[in-house]
Amino acid sequence: MQPLQAAMNRIERILQLLQTAPKDNFLRHALALEYGKLGEEAKARQLFEDILTEFPDYIGSYYHLGKLLERTGENELALEWYAKGMAAARQVGDRHAYGELQGAHDELAY
Structure with missing residues (x-):
């Protein structure tokens, strides 16, 4: 199976599952x-933002949203989301996620 077709199949399956658990x-x-x-950054971004709003x-989405924003050249916004994620990770006591977010933030900031 081609990679694009495999990705489309995964998307179809996830969409089916979301019908029962939106x-x-x-x-x-x-x-x-x-x-x-698949390069559908706008759809991905909207989902991440919806989750985090x-x-x-839901700590894991901060990192991936930040990386997406970096790919699209929105570095200041990525830094903001990393900072929000660090605060959320600190609040729930997730040191690992905090470290990953801080690393991504610091790498982009300097």
């Missing part, structure tokens, strides 16, 4: 990652 953040995050792989403690 607020499942794991599925929405996975869908955003798949869209990102509704569930600011």
